[in-house]
Amino acid sequence: MxxxxxxxxxxxxxxxxxxxMCLGVGIGSLVGFLPGIGGxxxxxxxxxxxxxxKDPLLVIALLVGLDAVGNTASAFTSILISVPGxxxxxxxxxxxxxxxxxxxxxxxxxxxxxxxxxxxIFGALVLFASLPVLRPLVLSFSSPEFFILTLWGVSxxxxxxxxxxxxxxxxxxxxxxxxxxxxxxxxxxxRFSFNVAYFWEGIDLVxxxxxxxxxxxxxxxxxxxxxxxxxxxxxxGYVQGIKDVFIxxxxxxxxxxxxxxVGFLPGxxxxxxxxxAYAHAVQTEKNRENFGKGDVRGVIASEGSNNAKEGGDYxxxxxxxxxxxxSSALVLTAFIAVGIKPGPDMLTSQLNLxxxxxxxxxxxxxxxxxxxxxxAKPIAKICFMPFYAIVPPVVAFVFIGAFAAxxxxxxxxxxxxxxxxxxxxxxxxxxxxxxxxxxxxxDKMELYLWLSYTRYGxxxxxxxxxxxxxLLLIASIVYPILTARKRNVETSLSEA
Amino acid sequence: xxxxxxxxxxxxxxxxxIFAALFVATDWPVRASxxxxxxxxxxxxxALIQLRLDFKAARAEGAKILRPTFxxxxxxxxxxxxxxEIWAWLWGLFFAIHLIGFLVALPLFVFLYVKLYGGNWLTxxxxxxxxxxxxxxxxDNLLSVPWPKPWIGFLS
Numbered sequence: 292m293x294x295x296x297x298x299x300x301x302x303x304x305x306x307x308x309x310x311x312m313c314l315g316v317g318i319g320s321l322v323g324f325l326p327g328i329g330g331x332x333x334x335x336x337x338x339x340x341x342x343x344x345k346d347p348l349l350v351i352a353l354l355v356g357l358d359a360v361g362n363t364a365s366a367f368t369s370i371l372i373s374v375p376g377x378x379x380x381x382x383x384x385x386x387x388x389x390x391x392x393x394x395x396x397x398x399x400x401x402x403x404x405x406x407x408x409x410x411x412i413f414g415a416l417v418l419f420a421s422l423p424v425l426r427p428l429v430l431s432f433s434s435p436e437f438f439i440l441t442l443w444g445v446s447x448x449x450x451x452x453x454x455x456x457x458x459x460x461x462x463x464x465x466x467x468x469x470x471x472x473x474x475x476x477x478x479x480x481x482r483f484s485f486n487v488a489y490f491w492e493g494i495d496l497v498x499x500x501x502x503x504x505x506x507x508x509x510x511x512x513x514x515x516x517x518x519x520x521x522x523x524x525x526x527x528g529y530v531q532g533i534k535d536v537f538i539x540x541x542x543x544x545x546x547x548x549x550x551x552x553v554g555f556l557p558g559x560x561x562x563x564x565x566x567x568a569y570a571h572a573v574q575t576e577k578n579r580e581n582f583g584k585g586d587v588r589g590v591i592a593s594e595g596s597n598n599a600k601e602g603g604d605y606x607x608x609x610x611x612x613x614x615x616x617x618s619s620a621l622v623l624t625a626f627i628a629v630g631i632k633p634g635p636d637m638l639t640s641q642l643n644l645x646x647x648x649x650x651x652x653x654x655x656x657x658x659x660x661x662x663x664x665x666x667a668k669p670i671a672k673i674c675f676m677p678f679y680a681i682v683p684p685v686v687a688f689v690f691i692g693a694f695a696a697x698x699x700x701x702x703x704x705x706x707x708x709x710x711x712x713x714x715x716x717x718x719x720x721x722x723x724x725x726x727x728x729x730x731x732x733x734d735k736m737e738l739y740l741w742l743s744y745t746r747y748g749x750x751x752x753x754x755x756x757x758x759x760x761x762l763l764l765i766a767s768i769v770y771p772i773l774t775a776r777k778r779n780v781e782t783s784l785s786e787a
Numbered sequence: 788x789x790x791x792x793x794x795x796x797x798x799x800x801x802x803x804x805i806f807a808a809l810f811v812a813t814d815w816p817v818r819a820s821x822x823x824x825x826x827x828x829x830x831x832x833x834a835l836i837q838l839r840l841d842f843k844a845a846r847a848e849g850a851k852i853l854r855p856t857f858x859x860x861x862x863x864x865x866x867x868x869x870x871x872e873i874w875a876w877l878w879g880l881f882f883a884i885h886l887i888g889f890l891v892a893l894p895l896f897v898f899l900y901v902k903l904y905g906g907n908w909l910t911x912x913x914x915x916x917x918x919x920x921x922x923x924x925x926x927d928n929l930l931s932v933p934w935p936k937p938w939i940g941f942l943s
Contacts, residue, residue, distance in 0.1 A: 457837045461801055464830040468808050471823055478819040483808065506877070513873040679904035680914065682873075683897040687918050690880065690893065691926065700885065700935045707881055714870075719794045737822040744821065 292422070292642070299646025303654065308352040312651060315356030316658045320670075323364030323377055330361040330377060331727075332508050334621040335500035336688055339695035342497075342628040348647055350629045354622045355605075355651040359411060360659035361618075362597040366403035367663075367671055370396055370590075379597035382569035386582065386589030393585050397667070398528025398535070402587050403594040404663045405536040406543055410595035411656030413547040414554065414602020415649050418609075422645065425610045426638045435751035437611070437634075438739035439760040441732045444613035445725060446768055447556065456768075458721045466729020467736060469494055477741065494705065495696040496624050496730055502709025503726060504617070505689045507717045513682050529667075535587045542572060542588055543595045550596030554603025554615050568596030602652055609637045609645055612735065617724040620731045791845035798841050802834025876900065888937035890927065894919040 302308060322333045334354065341350050365377035370387035383403060390399040432440070445463040472483045473493030484490035536543060546568035553564040572592035573582045582589050604615035612633035614620035623633060631637075637645045663670065693706040716723050743751040751757060809827035812820040876896070883892035897918045901911040926932040 455837075455840075457833050457840070458798075461805070461830060461833050461837060464805065464826045464833070465801060467826050468805065468823060468830075475819045478816055480815050480819040482815070482819060482823075483811065510870055510873050513876075514870060677904075677906070679901050679906045680910055683900040684914055684918060686877065686880065686900075687893045687897055690884065691889070691922070694889070694935075695926075695932070698933050703881055703884060707877070710877070715797055719790075719797050721797075733822070740822055740825070741818060 295642040296646045298643040299648075300650050302348045302643065302647050303352055303650045305348070307346075308348045311349045312352035312356040312655060313658060315353040315358075316360050316655050316662070319357035319360040319655075320364040320659055320662060323361045323367075330358060331500070331617040331621060332505040332685075333357065333361075334618055335497065335505055336692050338497045338500065338621060338625055339692045341625045344629060347626070347629050347631045347644060350625055350631075351644060351647045352651055354625055355648050356655040356658075358618050358622055359598070359601050359652050359655040362594070362601075363404060363407040363411075363656070363659045364663055364670070366400060366407070366590075366594055367667075370399045370403065371671055379565050379600070380593065382565040382593040383590055385569065385593075386584070386586045387593075389583070389585035390587065390590070395528045395585065398532035398587065399590050400667055401529045401532030401664065402535045403532075403590050404660045405533050406591040406595040407598040408656050408660040409536065409543055410547045410550060411598035411601065412653055413544070413595075414551050414599035415652035415656075416602070417551045417599075418602040418605055418652070419646075419649050421606050421610075422638060422642075425606070429610050429635050429638055432611075432635075432756070434739045434742035435747065435754055435757045436760060438736060438743050439757055439764060440611055440613055441736040441739060443760065443764045443767065444607070444611075445729050445732055445736070446764060455720060455722075459725045460768075462716070462721055462723065463725035463729040466726040466731075467733040468729075469499065469726075470730045470733025471737065489697075489699060489701045492697070495702070496621075496727070497696045498693055498702055498705045499709050499730055500621055500727055501689050501693050502706050502711075503713035503716070503723045505685070506706075506710035507713045507723075509682055509685055509689070510714060512678055512685075532587065536591055539588055539591050542576065543591055545575075546571060546592040546596040547599035550599030551603035553596070554600035555606050556615070564596045564600040565593040568592045598656065602649075605648055605652075609633050609648065614728060614731060617727055620724075620728045624731055789845070791841065795838065795841040795845055798834060798837045802831065802838060805830040805834060884937075885935075886938050888939075889934050890919075890922055891937075893922060 303312060318333060318337075319330070322330065334357065337354065337357065341353060344350050361377050362379040365380040366383055366387065369380040369383040370391050387399045387403065390396065445467065446460060470493070472490055474480075474484070474491045475482055481491065549568045549571055550564045553567060569589060569592050572588055573579055576582075576588055604619045607613045607615050608619040608623055610633075612623065614623045626633060631641065631644055690703065690706070693702050694700075696702045713723060715721075716726070747754075752761075805827055808823060809831060812823040812827065817824075880892060880896045883896065886892070887895075894915045898911050898915040901914055902908075927934075
């Protein structure tokens with residue numbers, strides 16, 4: 292294990308890999324402080340480029356570096372203009388922006404950067420510590436257990452990632468169905484191809500991800516015109532903010548644990564982690580009267596958890612090949628495209644790559660924090676770029692990225708179709724993450740189901756671990772639905 | 788049409804797509820249809836349940852039910868045209884790419900968008916140049932991307 296850790300470190304510190312990591316951190320930070328362009332959209336934009344790369348280490352350095360730091364720089368806009376740069380920094384606004392209004396913007400920013408750094412490192416350490424536990428567990432699984440796990444992953448994301456569990460489940464099912472389009476390798480049957488050769492290879496995930504995430508965000512961004520907020524002053528207390536994090540170290544550790552746990556559970560993204568952590572801080576800390584009025588503990592709780600979440604996110608992604616959320620689903624797609632095989636191999640023959648991910652999480656967080664701390668003032672000015680300077684280049688990159696999927700004009704038609712689907716899903720409150728996850732896991736799910744059926748007939752349903760997983764699956768589907776129903780009944784009764 | 792009714796139509800559309808997939812897959816051998824039959828049938832049932840919920844919501848219009856949401860809410864676009872404005876730009880770009888090709892359409896789109904929404908000349912020219920440089924430098928020269936032939940041929 293030590294050799295693999297060292298190999299992973301040496302790998303990511305090679306000049307080329309390190310350069311790609313810096314590029315990823317730069318892009319991740321840029322999208323972090325540009326409101327409206329989220330991490331999933333950027334990862335979707337990067338996919339066509341990284342899929343042409345040969346070296347898995349470079350892909351890890353670039354994508355994990357990008358994914359790890361999106362929430363660090365997003366604190367700029369949350370604190371200074373009360374607009375979250377990413378979904379993971381929404382709770383930061385509650386205390387960060389009042390601090391900026393009180394002339395303590397610098398204190399809030401430095402506290403958020405240091406909390407993000409330490410939270411990110413904490414998440415990477417938990418990922419590292421989980422490896423010895425996961426190894427025997429993963430190696431004892433075979434196709435039936437993996438089938439139920441993939442099913443569980445899609446169901447959990449469906450149920451937890453949106454406001455309506457049934458819509459989430461339907462989105463996941465639709466994603467799996469989309470993944471079946473094309474020539475079936477097992478039977479040679481053309482599935483949903485309508486005699487059009489373009490469909491034989493299936494529908495590219497890049498097109499779906501760009502359409503579902505990037506275009507709806509561009510549409511929102513275009514709709515923000517005229518709504519660009521006035522910036523608060525940079526303020527004072529830069530050094531005090533750093534000290535604050537160490538003064539409230541126990542809060543940081545607790546909220547980082549929340550972040551890791553949220554990341555580990557498929558379906559709960561950083562937008563949940565920061566709210567859970569903030570709620571925990573408000574419930575458990577003494578002298579709560581300042582929360583919401585500019586209490587630095589609110590910033591530390593939110594920012595520590597959203598970066599710690601990334602480490603937790605990679606635990607199921609690497610060990611089981613089941614992504615914890617949209618970003619890790621897209622990273623997973625790129626990993627598979629360049630020959631990285633998530634699952635047992637990541638804990639045995641490809642352990643050095645797992646360590647490369649852990650090291651990238653640590654180093655990327657350090658670089659991002661250093662950039663944000665050193666260049667805080669000039670970066671703060673870039674946050675206020677008008678929408679017309681962001682929308683057209685992003686749209687241009689989306690169209691190029693879509694065309695690069697297959698170099699076919701039908702790619703653009705597919706992009707427009709999935710953009711419309713993404714737009715309507717967002718408009719009517721359908722969570723979009725399950726659809727992408729269903730697409731990512733669809734192939735595997737089908738393969739594991741078929742292998743289970745051909746190897747064991749229906750006997751695989753009686754395997755002890757399968758029964759345990761099925762019970763967990765049923766509980767995780769039924770419990771949130773019943774809770775939501777009970778809450779709705781209570782709401783109706785109280786309204787009546 | 789009210790938002791609740793629109794929502795109902797959207798759910799019905801998704802349900803129909805899943806039902807159609809299930810129907811088509813019944814003609815295939817089990818090895819090609821196993822996952823579609825398994826999840827498709829669950830999907831049809833779920834779509835019917837969701838449709839019933841949407842129907843109830845449409846009938847009880849005005850009574851707002853609050854549920855926790857972790858998905859960032861879409862912005863309600865202001866003004867007469869709402870989000871149709873940006874959709875018009877996107878479809879315009881889509882047809883322009885077919886008509887005059889990537890290499891002309893994308894820089895032109897960037898320039899026009901920046902200028903028409905109040906950007907200054909420097910921003911417009913700079914962003915157009917960056918887009919053009921990226922297209923020519925990275926895609927055309929470095930990657931030798933096979934651009935589709937535009938309908939207006941002489942621009943290719």
